[in-house]
Amino acid sequence: MQQSAAKADAPDFLQKIEQATGALQAERKNESIAGGKVSGGLVEIHDLQNLVIVSDLHGDSNSLFRILDEINYEQFLANPMNKLVFLGDYVDRGSDSIGVMYSVCYLKHTYPDSVVLMRGNHESPSEFPFSSHDLPYRIEERFGSGGKAVYTKLLSMFKLLTLATIVQQKLLLVHGGLPTEDVAIDNYKESIAAAQENHIRSRVLEELLWNDPRKVDGAPGWEPSRRGIGRHFGSSISRRWLQASGAKVIVRGHEPCQGFRIDHDGVVLTLFSCREAYPSFKAAYLMLNADQLYSTGNAKDLTQYVRFPA
Numbered sequence: 001m002q003q004s005a006a007k008a009d010a011p012d013f014l015q016k017i018e019q020a021t022g023a024l025q026a027e028r029k030n031e032s033i034a035g036g037k038v039s040g041g042l043v044e045i046h047d048l049q050n051l052v053i054v055s056d057l058h059g060d061s062n063s064l065f066r067i068l069d070e071i072n073y074e075q076f077l078a079n080p081m082n083k084l085v086f087l088g089d090y091v092d093r094g095s096d097s098i099g100v101m102y103s104v105c106y107l108k109h110t111y112p113d114s115v116v117l118m119r120g121n122h123e124s125p126s127e128f129p130f131s132s133h134d135l136p137y138r139i140e141e142r143f144g145s146g147g148k149a150v151y152t153k154l155l156s157m158f159k160l161l162t163l164a165t166i167v168q169q170k171l172l173l174v175h176g177g178l179p180t181e182d183v184a185i186d187n188y189k190e191s192i193a194a195a196q197e198n199h200i201r202s203r204v205l206e207e208l209l210w211n212d213p214r215k216v217d218g219a220p221g222w223e224p225s226r227r228g229i230g231r232h233f234g235s236s237i238s239r240r241w242l243q244a245s246g247a248k249v250i251v252r253g254h255e256p257c258q259g260f261r262i263d264h265d266g267v268v269l270t271l272f273s274c275r276e277a278y279p280s281f282k283a284a285y286l287m288l289n290a291d292q293l294y295s296t297g298n299a300k301d302l303t304q305y306v307r308f309p310a
């Protein structure tokens, strides 16, 4: 896969995007993935054997291939009850956005029941500002005029990426953070499922992709974000989401850290998987089995399953 990614031309890359798009469309149409349910942008996994979570990669294909190597991905993904979930932000900042995107498309197409591709703010709709979105330039650099079609296809695939994943009523996975408005929390399944379709009139998509957990005092439990988009959500919002969804821990990416970080009294775990563009931070991923997940009560419990790629 690493070699095919390195030598792919525009038609190869287009084909991989189309194949991954086909797999994403099929699971939405069938409303199912092995051991779970797909409702629009929401994936709920009820039954699994092993779980790996990979966070932001930002064009760092070396970190991606190292992780895939370590989990022995061909064997791991051949079992549809094992899940490899990516938290989004595949592209920008690093040197090999195309290699990462090609590879995750290959994985989704080849192992559709074992791979969940979530959406990061770097894969947002074009109406939103793309912070440091160098992907179009990387595509043009590599494919010349053949790149236009590649970019267009990628943008339409981004709309099909998963916005939130709930794993065995234990983990709630998002890229950035939790939406802050009452109506989004009270009807959380519907609000996530339809967030892409409603993104012009509702903040849910923006908040899933951009929010960050912070210490926020008092009502309404959130404050404007320093990013200029999205919000900082406080621990009261985290608690309300956990109560609504029945989950114990929120796992998200979106911020560089020393592999992982805990917020909100041990209920939010931030995970970060790329090294290249952030040399002063660490890359990490999570790997655990169903029994370990079953006995997880908070983010601290999860940290024993954090691995640092060699």
Ligand SMILES: [Mn+2]
Pocket (backbone or CB within 6 Å): 056, 089, 120, 121, 122, 175, 176, 209, 253, 254, 255
């Ligand atoms: Mn992000």
